[in-house]
Amino acid sequence: MARFTVETRSGARQEVTGRDGATLLKAIRKAGIEELAAQCGGGCACATCHVFVTLPEGVTAPPISPGESRMLATSQNRTLASRLACQLKLEPALDGMTVVIAPEEAGDF
Numbered sequence: 001m002a003r004f005t006v007e008t009r010s011g012a013r014q015e016v017t018g019r020d021g022a023t024l025l026k027a028i029r030k031a032g033i034e035e036l037a038a039q040c041g042g043g044c045a046c047a048t049c050h051v052f053v054t055l056p057e058g059v060t061a062p063p064i065s066p067g068e069s070r071m072l073a074t075s076q077n078r079t080l081a082s083r084l085a086c087q088l089k090l091e092p093a094l095d096g097m098t099v100v101i102a103p104e105e106a107g108d109f
């Protein structure tokens with residue numbers, strides 16, 4: 001179980017709790033936050049679930065797969081904190097992280 005804070009594009013913050021092994025996308029949606037378009041349905045093929053993740057001090061992020069890295073490379077907003085919410089699986093070490101929903105890309109709709 002991981003409890004974390006999600007900041008929406010309007011700056012609103014909401015506490016979210018997700019089960020271990022669930023994707024960050026699923027936990028955010030289950031909490032009623034609908035800003036992530038997730039156009040490919042979680043298939044690592046669109047990058048419309050782009051978020052910025054700040055981890056608790058001393059925590060190392062789960063590795064980014066080559067596919068996730070390729071999709072993030074298509075984003076004009078990519079930073080070192082960028083992840084795809086559909087690819088990041090929750091685990092206890094992520095408890096306390098902050099997740100900021102990335103701005104929409106120019107091509108998003």
Ligand code: FES
Nearest residue numbers: 042045046047086
């Ligand atoms: S939902 Fe498409 S890449 Fe995450």
